[in-house]
Amino acid sequence: MLSVAAGGLQADATDAWVLSGPGAMRDAQVGVDGVRVRVPHAGALSLPPVRVAAPDGGAVAFARLAVQGDAAGCVRLRFDAVDEAGQLLPAARVDGSCLPADGVVRPVALVAERPAGARELRPSLVVTGDAELRVQALRAAPARDARALLAEAVAAPLASLLDEVETRVRARMPAERAATGVDWPLVRARAWAAALGLGPRREEALPAVRAFMRALGDGHSGAAFVDPSGRFRDGAGEGLAQARPQAEILRQDGSAVLRLGLPPMLSLAGADAADYAGAIRAGLREAQRAGVCAVVLDLRGHTGGNMWPGLDGLAPLLGAGEVGAFRPGPPWVIGDEQARLVGAEAPAGVPAPAAWPVAVLIGPRTASSGEAVAIAFSGRGGSRFFGQRSRGLATSNAMIDMGEGLVLFLMTSRMVDRDGRAFPRGLQPDEAADDAAVLPAATAWLRSQGAPCSARAAPPG
Template sequence: MLLPLLAAVSLIQQPSERFDAETRIRDAIAVVRPVAYRSRQVDWDALAEDMRHRAEGARDDIDMLPAWAALAAGLGDGHSFVQPTPDAIAAWRERYGDRPLMPDAPPRPRPGSPFMKRAEIEAHTLAVGPDHDAELITVPSVSGFGEKAIAYASRLFGAVANAGPRSCGYVLDLRGNTGGNVWPMLIGLSGLLGDGPQGRSEDADGRIEDYATLKEGSAVVLAEQGRGLTMMSIDEWRPIPSLAASPVALLLDDATASSGEGVAIAFAGRALTRSFGARTYGVASSNEGYPLADGANVVVTTAMMVDRNGRTYPDGIEPDQVIDGEGEDAVDAARAWLALQPACK
């Protein structure tokens, strides 16, 4: 009987270490506060208190996930979010089922676009007049930097470059493009954009930076971190100088978001360019991931996208011509505009 008694006494005398949620909250704020784009507008004391409330009684890192979700939501930019590890998500579901991390948070508005499920680049010919056609190209979202993204950029460039001899302009359909990685999209459309700096953004201090430049089918980093690194290249690229003078119509809707908006911004201010449709979703901002000590990744909006004229779009991009209907109405409006362009007459 002596050994069990001694073991019991030992447990009483050496209690397990208490989980320190407060230190984790302070450390997370220290990571995010200096880089968040809207940091100056955040009531950090109130946000920290909300995080403490959501972490009350936390036993481990899994129970901290609501606090991290509150941190991202509290930044007020509508684009920041928490990205737990797959193991953490599985553990949360095992413990709490389908309960949301922030059950009291109002759901983000969902786009009403019928085009969000489009996944493939498609090219169709539109008759513009008796002697001319336009190329209608669907530009869907794409993610990552691997072979899939390179293949996407190659297909998109081919859709632009291989237009028929009657082609006088382009309709780029960005409806339903919810974002991902903007660089395969920009490389694929580089014939129309021309080589030069892209990915311009403005941070909270007003500093404007071009993240990378398009150069002969490649995206090369200009930013201080990674300067000179080639992010992505396509072998099929070839110079087609006439493309830079082609008229371009952009189709936008409420699901054109994030990097999809980034493509529209890349064309903003370009000569012979006009947009049609509905206001975009309104997350035309640059995000960066900041891992916390427990492995959760807080993806933070650090800057706003900037067009070639220095304009930002915090509330979305209002098209040059608003179209109330869906589907063919925007296409018809773009076709009518193209028919008036000198190249298509």
């Protein structure tokens, strides 16, 4: 039972709340549904500080409350950090989102990572504007105690799922990283905080599962639902339609190049993979029949997904052999049969696609498997990169099937090119250019390569 006590509001000996702020907080009333506090201007309900020291990774604050008042105001949880000398670290402040002023009681949590040099984290519920709060719970704890702090507000099936996710991830993660590279209490705290207010069904749990995977800190791990056909599902449960690669022949000044635009490959379905690779090969066959032997490979919109259909379709350009690898992990090998472009009738003198010059367009949206495709051309003779630095997610994810369509993607290795080079910050173009200038720059370079079939590719006059 909450009660009014000297020095502020308190629920028990550990949950003392102190009222403070430039505007006087007044009209504190106690009822069976919590403490009602009127805030006429601004102020804060401050909790006792949470002492944090290694190996404590941070702290979590929890509130269950309703807010009514000025729509222009804001009520939110906050953490301030204090150093060993008792001084605030302003740059380390962490603010939660403003809560809706709709009078609905809801749970909310905020997680703060311990910044370097911090002795304690000070949680508070900060109010700006004119608001009335109905507070049923307000407390904080170190991140290692997040489960106990938040358990009452997380549906039991979701709690069990998060436990299973942690067990499966820790079992699949390389032992050294699992032992020393992850702050598991902080990861757990972020997942449980994201679970507040979610329903008990697995389909409703995705935000919390994604919060867990994101908190691993590698920038690439994640989670998704996949339908029985192998397509990733949208929020409504429908399989996402898979866009097809686009191929067109660009003619200018008596020469021609093939432009191949590759979209993300958001499917694990065999039929979608075959269609994706087939569209690329169809474009290559069309170019070869037309006497075109130069390619602009546009990966600026390739944000990720399944890398293998793209490599399969582009195999005739890449040629047989090793074109990249996972570290740790196996190499990416193009076989002799895979590298053949079956069904093309090339004019005399047109070389095989593996000898064609390729201008690769990349940018900040080129990510994950889009970067894998780009890496396959790194170190290939007759290839040059144009555009802007890629996203920097050139890592490989292992898939963990959680059942009922839920799949985890856990980063387990990095991608390297055929010369063993990794790209932790993304691929840097050989020639920087913005979106308006990148295609002219690429086609100009291709013309400068003096492709032997460029004249044949021009339409008859």
